[in-house]
Each structure stands twice: as structure tokens, then as C-alpha cells.
Amino acid sequence: MALGDYCFTDCKAYCCRKGYIDLTPKEYELIFKIDKKNKPKEKISAFLGDSCPALSTDFKCNIRNDPLHPKTCKEYPIFIRGKKVILSGNCLAVINNKFYPFISEWLSQDFEIIISNSREGNNLK
Ligand code: SF4
Numbered sequence: 001m002a003l004g005d006y007c008f009t010d011c012k013a014y015c016c017r018k019g020y021i022d023l024t025p026k027e028y029e030l031i032f033k034i035d036k037k038n039k040p041k042e043k044i045s046a047f048l049g050d051s052c053p054a055l056s057t058d059f060k061c062n063i064r065n066d067p068l069h070p071k072t073c074k075e076y077p078i079f080i081r082g083k084k085v086i087l088s089g090n091c092l093a094v095i096n097n098k099f100y101p102f103i104s105e106w107l108s109q110d111f112e113i114i115i116s117n118s119r120e121g122n123n124l125k
């Protein structure tokens, strides 16, 4: 989640309530509170179901200040890779053009802007 109040009140954390999230074993253990022996050995794509277990009832992330807060969650919905800016096409803020001022700035700096509906820009989270 990237936009503070907009994410909590307007979108109600859609990205934390749908789809998959790529997690390291430690991130998985933190979020799903599993027994250590059931911890995955490698990075996995975990299904969030109706809601990420770390999402509070007021649509805030309970582990946002934890050092193990997943990297993909910190980045979503903007992934900067070299001179490419990949925006998730499933994010409500992207759909409603809330990043317009940033996009103008990136374009002025010759970044390529990609709105993605693939895993790269969507289910990276
Ligand atoms: S989908 Fe976009 S607007 Fe909605 S909570 Fe996630 S980052 Fe915020």
C-alpha cells in the first residue's frame, strides 16, 4: 500500500485482499504465523484468499513497521527497474490516475512508463 489515507478509506486495501504475493520463507512465516517446520524452503507465491492475515479490520497492515514487511508490499504498486517504471494496472490509484504528477516527472526524466496487468506489475504483490 502506497498512498496512505487513499488506500485505507477509498480503496480499502484491495491489493491486500486479492490475489497472490511473492514471499520469502521468513516473510511467509511472519504473515501466516506457521509452525517453523512448515516454513517453505524457497520464495513462494502465496494466495491471500479473502484477506492477507496481516491486514487489520480498518484496512491497515499490522506488520508495516516490521523489518520483514515484504519488499513487494513496500514497493507496490510502483516498481522501478532501471529506467522503467512499472505500475500495477490493478491498483485503484493507478486506474484513477492518482500518480499523474509522478508520471509527468518520470517522463521528464526519460523513464519508460509501463502499466502492467501481468505478474510483474500486479501480483508482484
Ligand atoms: S490497490 Fe493501490 S490504492 Fe488500493 S490499497 Fe493497494 S496500493 Fe493502495
Ligand code: SF4
Residues within 6 Å of the ligand: 001, 015, 016, 021, 031, 052, 053, 054, 055, 056, 060, 061, 062, 063, 064, 070, 073
Ligand atoms: S503484508 Fe501488509 S501490505 Fe502486504 S499484503 Fe499483507 S496486509 Fe497488505
